[in-house]
Amino acid sequence: MTDQSTAIWLRGERAPRGRAPEHTRGEIAAAAVRLADRQGLAAVTMRALARVIGTGAASLYRYVATRDELVELMVDEVNGEFELERRPDASWLDQMVDLAHQARDIYRRHPWMIEALDTTPTLGPHGCSYLEHALATLAVTGAGGRTRLEAIGVFSGLVRLLCKAERDRQQPGPPSARMAQRNAYLSSVAASGEHPHLAAAFAETSEQSSSEGPQYQGIPAAPSDGQFDGQFDRIVRRTLLGMLHEGDPD
Amino acid sequence: MTDQSTAIWLRGERAPRGRAPEHTRGEIAAAAVRLADRQGLAAVTMRALARVIGTGAASLYRYVATRDELVELMVDEVNGEFELERRPDASWLDQMVDLAHQARDIYRRHPWMIEALDTTPTLGPHGCSYLEHALATLAVTGAGGRTRLEAIGVFSGLVRLLCKAERDRQQPGPPSARMAQRNAYLSSVAASGEHPHLAAAFAETSEQSSSEGPQYQGIPAAPSDGQFDGQFDRIVRRTLLGMLHEGDPD
């Protein structure tokens, strides 16, 4: 490893002298992304990834200083899936909504990204391109750099939040035993008579879905996926306007 | 342990027969909260908590089936800090904003709660009281149970998001070496000439704060704390209105 004390993006990938490495960062990142797509982020351990690549676990540390840095690589790899064309015809708001839709598609393709960004808030090259694009898009609002940065941060977090809600709503297969516990407790609370609003809302939720209602943030959510896209757009629009304009809404 | 297959809130704390336990859930939860307040959530390991309490690590499993369940206990313990009085005089929106302020204060007191809710979205007794309160508050909007549940989920997530932004903005002491790496890379990107908007915004950010600008979501954020509260309220209000009303804004 060249110099472990600087960011990975500033470290050269290949040393000019000595033996040549057998892999590349891109190769490793791609393999890690595939693994996470299939088995979740927790399954991406150094040993498991090394096995997939066909090498030893310790070898990975020739390419990456720590596991967190590996996740950074994965995140930036996936951030490269954004298509950041300029579209001067559309309003800044529509362009941001388009960005939000792209992010939503990416989260659907790579659900582990939702958790990965909980712990890994770093900007790689692709992240910088994304940020540059968003900053440029918001330039026409007249807002200052600080305001726009803040807005983009909240915007990204909000999109992630909504996508997490969507994902948690439609979990596959049988409820995960943990979920069963939650629903059992919620049912008992509903049946207890206190918390009448909760009981009503919970009943309303369960009446449509055949199985127990899934949850988000510990809060039961109905399979109202038909309305999801509309909600998504409206919330994103409102929030952006709230941050970047004083008055008038949608 | 009574029956490990049902939710902890349905399990009796004390068994009628046999030897009496030396601790209580509340005692353990409180100790864990204190530990997390002081050293962060990662420092709350079974062994460390046991040492604080003055017992063996394995003993904790008499009170809690898993570490996640311990975190659930901690979260619900802290959720008990909400003051949920009825205030029929205030508008539903003002009441929700008050709830958001309370949550913000709680996150300031217990910063680890922000991360704890990333992984632990379960409702305990206090969580149910909170949810009941919020549902009741939103009842006057005329929205259905499903819509209100969804709105409360996004509302809570958004508040947490904003508080995380605030927390990451004002980190104490010297930048954590990891931060230094990020800023070094961002500086190099800014200096590279591509990404002009990013360069401008980054320069604007660094000019005021003496040290390097801290970040949120990988995005540098300025110390605009004076405006934070205003932003906070406006975003929360807008988003709530966006979810619960079709037309008119604030």
Add this chain to the structure above:
DNA sequence: CCCTATTCGCGAACGGCGTTCGCACAATAT
């Protein structure tokens, strides 16, 4: 073309984690 400097691959080991096992022991019910 060999030699030496330099890097790479990686088996083995370390310390720490969550969790399980099994047993000695304490409290209660009979």
Add this chain to the structure above:
DNA sequence: ATATTGTGCGAACGCCGTTCGCGAATAGGG
């Protein structure tokens, strides 16, 4: 007094991220 039922917990298991050290591979300089 005895049987029953939980409890406390030392020891151990398996997995994790990470480090060490060394043999093997490569490249540039003579």
